[in-house]
Amino acid sequence: xxxxxxxTLIGEFFVIGFAGLVAMxxxxxxxxxxxxxxxxxxxxxxxxxxxxxxxxxxxxxxxLQVALIASGLVVPTMYFLGAVFAALWWASVxxxxxxxxxxxxxxxxxxxxxxxxxxxx
Numbered sequence: 001x002x003x004x005x006x007x008t009l010i011g012e013f014f015v016i017g018f019a020g021l022v023a024m025x026x027x028x029x030x031x032x033x034x035x036x037x038x039x040x041x042x043x044x045x046x047x048x049x050x051x052x053x054x055x056x057x058x059x060x061x062x063x064l065q066v067a068l069i070a071s072g073l074v075v076p077t078m079y080f081l082g083a084v085f086a087a088l089w090w091a092s093v094x095x096x097x098x099x100x101x102x103x104x105x106x107x108x109x110x111x112x113x114x115x116x117x118x119x120x121x
Contacts, residue, residue, distance in 0.1 A: 001096025005061065006049040008092045012068060012085050013045040019075045026074065041067065058093055065089050 020038030024031055044064055051057045065086040072079030 001093065001100050002053050004092035004096040004099075005052045005058075005089070008085065008088045009045045009049050009052075009061070009064075011088070012064070013042050015081055015085065016041045016045065016068070016071075019071060019078055019081075022075050022077070029074070041071075061089055061093070 016038055020034050023029055023034045023038070026034075041064070044060075048057065048061055048064065052061065065082065068085055069079060069082030072082060
């Protein structure tokens with residue numbers, strides 16, 4: 001799960017950076033505000049890569065997805081991109097867990113077969 005989720009978060013890192021560039025064109029927003037918000041969001045993407053397997057990591061990822069969709073208030077394209085990344089996040093979590101379960105099952109089978117091969121009864 002960690003690899004899939006981290007890949008999604010790194011993709012979001014770049015999208016947030018590009019959205020910051022687009023948001024700079026808004027005359028109502030100061031450059032400092034845009035880059036403070038974008039920088040914090042980009043930092044959270046990278047930080048979440050390290051804590052995704054800890055308790056609450058996936059929930060924090062969902063909070064980031066909601067914030068990404070909400071950023072459509074400033075950059076309307078982010079409604080679409082936020083929804084796309086929310087779908088990718090769901091897929092990363094869902095299929096990542098399935099992959100982790102399969103890896104654990106295969107490791108248990110390999111351990112059992114190694115134990116039975118070592119103990120010829």
